[in-house]
Amino acid sequence: MAEITAAAVKALRERTGLPMMDCKKALAESQGDEEAAVQWLRERGLKLISERAGRETAFGTFGLFTSREAGAIVELKCESAPVAANEDFKQLAADLARQLATGPGAATADELLSQPSPSKGTTLQEQKDHLFNRIREVFNVGRLQKFDGACAGYVHPGARVLGVLLEVEGGPEDAARDVAMHIAALRPVVVKVEELDKAAVEKERQILRSAALAEGKPENIVDKMVEGRLRKEFYVTQVLEEQPFVKEETVTVGQFAEKNKMKLKRFVCWELGKE
Secondary structure: OOOOOHHHHHHHHHHHOOOHHHHHHHHHHOOOOHHHHHHHHHHHHHHHHHHHOOOOOOEEEEEEEEOOOOEEEEEEEEOOHHHHOOHHHHHHHHHHHHHHHHOOOOOOHHHHHOOEOOOOOOEHHHHHHHHHHHHOOOOEEEEEEEEOOOEEEEEEOOOOOEEEEEEEEOOOHHHHHHHHHHHHHHOOOEOOHHHOOHHHHHHHHHHHHHHHHHOOOOHHHHHHHHHHHHHHHHHHHHEHHHOEEOOEEEEEHHHHHHHOOOEEEEEEEEEOOEO
16 A cells, blocks of 8 residues: 655645645555545545435525626625635635636526636536535535626625626716615516516506595596506515615616616516525
8 A cells, every 4th residue: 555645635735725634544545646636536535426316505605707798796695694705605605607708608597517616627518527525515506597688786795695687778887886885775576667567557457446446536526646656666666777776866876877878677686595
């Protein structure tokens, strides 16, 4: 059996980032061959991933990449809050989003993970597996979205981690990011009134109409009243352009965008772990 020197163990640890005892065992199993030891550690890690695949991943972050050409957001989940704050974990999330935005695109997590990592000389899958081997927590790639166009975004940390990706046309980057932050704060569901579900709007209209009639309002003015209430009580909770802008409440988001010569096109606003 080949002698396993302290220098060899140290070199393997520096290369893999894994505990000294794991590196020593890998070298012993591989008769001192460093390349074989790296492969042994990788295979052992993959076995652990399979064994722990069912663990709950309730923590994590959103990887975000934005530019004037494209933007992407990727949900990356883990088992604990300390790992969610780990710099290598956040780097993986950022790399996933950058590759999604700048690469050929991907419809699924597996498709994205098979692509090259922007910061490592490996695939994203290998980057993820290597990180698992070091940290020994399960990581799951959740939702992902790419927009082809100028984008801004925002990730809100805390007890409820929120991620926003907003596509715009024209306007300054800081104004677009301000709107992305507004979206995280007030959680609209559509950009324009016309995008609301017509059945939901009609249901709300009938509720408001019945309430106005029950208040004894004259029937000839009820419909006009209802449209006003729809805008003030319903649209303002659902429609981005109709909401008072959080940084300048004297104007709506739509008016703020118009003032900045910016067209709001579409967005996603996700809360970590909640579809």
